[in-house]
Amino acid sequence: MDAKPIDQLTEDEAKAEIARLSDVLTQANAAYHRDDAPELTDADYDAFKRRNAAIEDRFPDLKCADSPTDQIGAAPAEGFGKVTHEQRMLSLGNAFDEADVTEFDQSIRKYLGWPEDQSLSYTAEPKIDGLSLALRYEYGVLVQAATRGDGSVGENVTANARTVADIPETLTDAPDLLEVRGEVYMSHADFASLNERQSRAGAKTFANPRNAAAGSLRQLDASVTRARPLRFFAYAWGVTSAPLADTQFAAIERLSELGFSTNPLTQICDTPDAILAHYHRIEADRAELGYDIDGVVYKVNDLTLQGRLGYRSTTPRWAIAHKFPAELAWTRLERIEIQVGRTGALSPVARLVPVTVGGVVVSNATLHNEDYIAGRDAKGGMIRDGRDIRAGDLVQVYRAGDVIPKIADVDLSQRPTDAVTYDFPTLCPECGSEARREEGDAVRRCSGGLICPAQAVEKLKHFVSRAAFDIEGLGVKQVEQFHSDGWIKEPADIFTLRERYSDGLQQLKNRDGWGEKSAANLFNAIDDRRQIPLNRMIFALGLRHVGESASALLARHYGDWEHLSDAVAAAAPLEGTAWDDLLGIDGVGAVMAGSLVTSLTQEAERASIDRLIAHLDIQPIAALAQSDSPVAGKVVVFTGTLEKMTRAEAKARAEALGAKVSGSVSAKTDILVAGPGAGSKAKKAAELGVETLDEDGWLTLINALPTGE
Template sequence: MTAEIEPDALSADEAKQELARLADLLRSANLAYHTEDAPELSDAEYDALKRRNAAIEAAFPDLKRDDSPSEQVGAPVADGFSKVTHAVAMLSLANAFDDDDVTEFDERIRKYLGLAGDAPLAYTAEPKIDGLSLSLRYEQGQLVQAATRGDGSVGENVTANARTIDDVPQSLRDAPDLLEVRGEVYMSHADFEALNARQAEAGQKTFANPRNAAAGSLRQLDADITRSRPLRFFAYAWGALSAPLADTQKGAIDRLAQLGFQTNPLTQLCESPAEMITHYRQIEAQRATLGYDIDGVVYKVDNLGLQGRLGFRSTTPRWAVAHKFPAELAWTRLEAIDIQVGRTGALSPVARLTPVTVGGVVVSNATLHNEDYIAGRDNKGETIRDGKDIRVGDWVQVYRAGDVIPKVADVDLSKRAKDAAPFEMPARCPECGSAAIREPGDAIRRCTGGLICPAQAVEKLKHFVSRAAFDIEGLGAKQVEQFYTDGWIAEPADIFTLRDRYGSGLQQLKNREGWGEKSATNLFDAIDDKRRIGLARVIFALGIRHVGEAAANLLALHYGAWPAFSDAMRDAEEGNAAWDDLLSIDGVGAVMARSLATTFQQDAERASIDRLIAHLDIEEAARPDTDGSPVAGKTVVFTGTLEKMTRAEAKARAEALGAKVSGSVSAKTDLLVAGPGAGSKATKAASLGIETLDEDGWLELIGAL
């Protein structure tokens, strides 16, 4: 009955008992809500208890408990974050850096869709918030999960922390039964400055910029710390849905606003590239006064049906692009030029600068690309910076390309010292002393030391354990360097024999600085967890030159399984069937093909890879759901002019149905789709007895008529 008595009408004993009761109720509710995902109270009931607890504490401050609910947020979280697999991948965006890029974006969209230049095509334009991507999953209107982007497929579970953000609704009315809302966690300029002032006063680490502060705050293992940080959230997209939000991008954003999310008021509908660029200029002019960081404007095709037709590339949607703001500039002194050796042996010059703030970030290093760039030439031998070279001691203008990577843009010759000497690229590797050779046509000088070069070995190992590769918990760059220096690992296969070599004598690892029995055991278990891994991750992890994450995915989808991939790379030689098959993959060119073949055909490299594969259970690449598809597993070639869909759209449709699309006709071709103007490919298909269909026949075959 005490809950019905006004706080100031309670006696001290009654207040003490009531505070104890409220503490128990709220502790139980927090555990049920945050940890067990089984709420015992409605939001209104929970909030009423919190308000009553605060009112009694205000009336009886001396009775405030050490475990007061007013000092707690959520429930304690476990050590580290668990992983969340996104139902719909959280992809990045392609970039545009000038007006021509925006026009080309529109032209690409129209070409893909087969739309005339004067056909209506609307886009949304919205500020690109410089924060941390967050996905919020609601079921039956209740927030049940929050996850960071991570690698796009798997993110960190930050549900307890996200619940502390005022802009994140705990429940929704009239929402689809399943709704994943996506957006950006950020921190305002004023809140950032206040936070840094508090951090400095307390003798704690300050943050370089609002984005880092927001990311660090959201990823705290203690939700109390996150709650103390002034985080905000803008919603701008969605993932999994049980029912559409609207027919258009703008309509869907408006619906999110109606559901209670903060959406950016500068989002606008544009009918042409000219209108998009005009809005970009308007947002750019307001950039310094918005009160939060943005680094560009994002354009998206407004019609969601067209978005569906356009689909996705391996890492980005075709229907969206980020128009980045020009890089910001600052002048500072170049103190030194250091040479770093990468995992492919590339010698990369790095500028060591007197620290300077560029676009709100303190910059002390900048890339210098290669020796030609330092000398004042581009990759075609033409002059840049009016031919001015870069020398140690120079005053240089620094900019942040895309607001991310610092680069040197210009040199002030009026401040150059008379004794400043031109920079000369070393002819030998600074790490191993091997010859550093620049091959004809290559802009980069490379170490020839290969496996004997410690820099290459260490960088390859760091790449191997990186997030998009094996992503082994507890084995990051720092641990890789430590283990390599101590002779524990020299190649990737050695990682998977650590338990056999040192696990039985666990004392050897747990007695090392920074390690204990629990962390050592956790490391061995984490390594074992990655013995079963997807094909694309393995291909990417090998660190083969020119083979990035997107290319690894393409190769995995094409070959399906490790034996098929490795055998093909071992057999591929220019002109043979394996080589032609490799080049038939859209996105694989001769340069990448040579790099793949060279890696697998060198005895030492191949042996190292084989030693690694012996420890792994490699999962086959996930194939499209092609049940009932009449072209699943078949090789299809398109030729001539298609009149009812563009070539790009036809290719994407065929691949979605499980077909392999090739650019050339061979004995392995199962089907040729020939439009008007078909030439030699149709002739060759006829000579080989390959089935040939016209466009209508193709559409009828796949059920699209």
């Protein structure tokens, strides 16, 4: 990625770049997971996420609670039943070079408090490029199969999974309850045969084996799946009534004994050097495997240690995926188009002469922003030695995996004589409003706000998304249709449809694809969503930098909409007690807080929100799962050195018990846990009369000792 070194970024530059990366990653996630229309490659996408995470590491106060680097998966597709995973299916963190692998090992040792000379073994196995699947067996019988979906809710594909030869219908000597997790994939030979049959039949061909496998498993007609040559590798498990083994490797062997196909290249490695040696062996054999892999996965072998290490919000601490390097190809850039996102960002997209890169046909690529097109960085420094990008150029496309490709370079010797410099628009192509670029921001944004149809439609799509209002029957296509017809211009319009159109049912049922029953169901579904939890309401507003996790933090902290609204109004000067209280929420940084305050105090946007609120019954966020714990709902601050567990482990344990962990002491703090070396926080807690405990006192209170003792 051509960009200024992170250690040279000022805080203002970091703030602007995090905002830009948030837009790029959010748009990429939506294009790939929601719209099934990826615009970036996996390598480019990973590079963005990696840089975003690195900037956040250097400037932790700028990290948003809903950082797009923490997002996983996508909501279940319509047409399938929903399955709520009893144990979430998470994604993996990524490593891209040998230094990342060494850092992974060091981070685990630091978390556990283990020295360098203490033995720590890992498993290393190929990362299959397929579709994640969870198989639930009860008393040895397959009763349910579900895709990962968004990690919490997946698609019920049980009938389809039964057609896969590698998936046993029954197990012998298995635990009474066993959820086996793995990857559905298609071999190279089977993929080529399938595409040949599809082509002869005049049917759609697939871009790569992964897409073919995913599309085959997610057929509404199981007979179609049965005709597709799908395979399955088991590599993990979810809920189980009895342990499979004491180690990861032994558990995989147990799955093999139960009748599942497991990858023969899985190996135990005792050092980072051994891990990397196995990585390079797999990489060298990659072309001969007969199926697609995009890296190697490393996992801590000891399952007790896995339990102690636990999870971050979307990834396990005890595992990481070491990706293979990116792949390159050259093709012609036909034209540059501008897309306008939900936050008004003008994103340039390259339309390419289709080219196959790593087995995938690529026809679009990101161009990042106007500076990248011009061959410079945000400060005017040269990238690509100052070579700009023009329509007609022969460009190098960079790709690794399945997400959004980017243009890496230009061959000036192949530039057409009539190629002209690209002038980035200063007016929004959707509404004609001025497109402004604020100082320090790499992105130009439409100033039209609610009058911009692109922003309005994207906001409405977000509003009805699964994690927001999730209105049955009102999806992306319906939102676009209703907005185009003038039925819905803002979220409040959804809840006034019935009253504004007394004959709305009659009008709707006569539309193509609608009947009387489906029309009635839509209006009823809208009414069912008039009552909404506060966290989903906040998320649905689509405020910049305020995602799902941040919405939950805000909802828990303020309790109800009135308190949140009053607090934000009081924080509008971006200083004072209310502002300090907002910044005191663990996980809320200045960027996200500023966006929240700005959005909710802008006259037009606030008026639109108020019109919406008038039609809703907003409920406080549901109580935390361990509401009966002695610290549920309490605000806890840790300071000083903890001796029986690391700070990260203590924080994770407190949050699991329902506590709110804050980074600063205030009048709202309930407990300060102070280890040796506690300084100003302990002094302030004493001044405020906050209960202060040492580490033993804290462990006694929660009736626990550090896991593993």
